Amino acid sequence: MDSGFRIFPERGSTNAEGVDDLYFYLLLVSFVFSALIFILVITFAVKYRRRPGRERAARVTPQPALEIAWMVLPFALCLVMFVWGARLYVRIYEAPPGAMEVYVVARQWMWKLQHPEGSSEINELHVPVHRPVRLVMTSQDVIHSFYVPAFRIKQDVLPNRYTSIWFQAIQPGEYPLLCAEYCGTKHSGMTGRIVVMTDPDYERWMSEATSQGSLAAVGLQLFRGLGCSGCHTGAADARAPRLEGLFGSRVQLEGGRSVVADEAYLRESILDPRAKIVSGFQPLMPVFRGQLNEDDLIRLVAYLKSLAVREGRPDQP
Ligand code: CUA
Numbered sequence: 001m002d003s004g005f006r007i008f009p010e011r012g013s014t015n016a017e018g019v020d021d022l023y024f025y026l027l028l029v030s031f032v033f034s035a036l037i038f039i040l041v042i043t044f045a046v047k048y049r050r051r052p053g054r055e056r057a058a059r060v061t062p063q064p065a066l067e068i069a070w071m072v073l074p075f076a077l078c079l080v081m082f083v084w085g086a087r088l089y090v091r092i093y094e095a096p097p098g099a100m101e102v103y104v105v106a107r108q109w110m111w112k113l114q115h116p117e118g119s120s121e122i123n124e125l126h127v128p129v130h131r132p133v134r135l136v137m138t139s140q141d142v143i144h145s146f147y148v149p150a151f152r153i154k155q156d157v158l159p160n161r162y163t164s165i166w167f168q169a170i171q172p173g174e175y176p177l178l179c180a181e182y183c184g185t186k187h188s189g190m191t192g193r194i195v196v197m198t199d200p201d202y203e204r205w206m207s208e209a210t211s212q213g214s215l216a217a218v219g220l221q222l223f224r225g226l227g228c229s230g231c232h233t234g235a236a237d238a239r240a241p242r243l244e245g246l247f248g249s250r251v252q253l254e255g256g257r258s259v260v261a262d263e264a265y266l267r268e269s270i271l272d273p274r275a276k277i278v279s280g281f282q283p284l285m286p287v288f289r290g291q292l293n294e295d296d297l298i299r300l301v302a303y304l305k306s307l308a309v310r311e312g313r314p315d316q317p
Contacts, residue, residue: 012150012175012196014168015092019152022084029077092153095166099132103215103298106137106144106157109186111177112295116216116302119209123192125177126209127169128202134166136263140294145181148194154180162263169196219303222296231285240285241278247308252279266301 011017102125103114114120127133137146137157146165147154155165169175179190197205223229231240241251246261254277259265268275270292273285292300 009149011152012148012169012171012173013152014170015088016150016152016170018088018091022081022088025084026081029081033074093165095134095164096132099134099166100127101134101136102127103302104135104137104146104157105140105294105298106146106179106190107140108142108184109179109190111146111179111190111192114215114295114298115206115209116214117206118214118218119206121209123177124195125192126195126197126202126205128199129169129172129196132166132168134164136162136164136298138162138294138298142183143181144179144183144190147178147180148175149178150175151194156181162267164263169194172196172198172201215299215302216306217303219299219301219306222299223303226288239282241281243304244307247305249308251276253277254279254281263301263305266304267297270297270300 008020011020101116103116105112105114111123111125112120113122113125135146135155137155138161139157139159141159143159144157145154146157148167151167151169153165153167155163157163173196175194175196177192177194179187181187183190223232231238232243233240234242234244247266249261250258251261251265252258259276265276271289272287274283274287277283
């Protein structure tokens with residue numbers, strides 16, 4: 001990272017080039033058409049200006065070919081923007097399978113970033129180069145926005161909800177992290193940095209980082225401490241659904257609907273179990289809304305996700 005002035009931030013991720021290409025296309029189209037319009041307005045204003053002997057406009061003969069052209073051409077150019085943008089959007093928001101996960105909790109005015117292995121960081125995120133990293137993010141208070149210009153990613157971070165985005169860094173270095181949503185007095189100070197490291201450096205950093213045990217392990221303690229394991233025993237005749245292999249699978253609900261058990265579903269089912277009742281079960285589970293903070297929720301979600309991995313392919317019943 002150098003601090004010299006530049007119009008465009010450096011390109012630090014695999015998606016940066018694609019985003020820039022689309023941006024340049026938009027710039028080019030806007031520039032060409034603005035220039036065209038200004039040139040024509042001025043040319044015609046001069047050419048057809050009122051002067052003695054030419055007081056009235058001549059009759060204009062319709063030219064269908066020209067009229068079709070100025071409808072079809074802008075339409076085609078806009079369609080290119082739409083298709084290009086939509087494809088890029090899908091690529092940016094769908095993390096590749098096997099991406100490393102990092103949990104982000106935003107609060108006024110700091111970023112807390114947690115690795116599944118247990119180490120957590122404040123306003124700093126260390127990641128290995130050339131590995132996709134998926135961020136699962138939530139806020140403890142107001143809306144923030146996770147913005148890393150060099151990676152061309154910006155995603156709002158909302159209270160009571162998980163949002164996610166991913167990136168893959170292409171070279172080691174330090175990249176600024178900013179908050180891109182006005183969130184109060186010290187919004188402008190809500191900054192940090194992403195430190196991209198080579199694999200050996202990252203391994204070393206990871207082994208030195210202080211850790212209180214993996215998120216899933218702490219989650220298991222919470223799971224027992226809150227009494228969840230009393231009902232979610234995993235037995236066939238248990239009062240509560242089996243949680244092994246749940247994450248990523250399709251869940252059949254009362255009333256015939258079904259949902260995919262993603263992070264948002266796990267979160268909702270912990271906080272407000274009655275929102276979605278699993279088919280064949282009674283609404284017995286206590287409501288945990290207001291009793292768990294975001295950090296604990298992330299630990300529980302990480303634990304539930306670890307159960308799916310142990311069971312192998314999560315989407316196979
Ligand atoms: Cu957080 Cu602006």
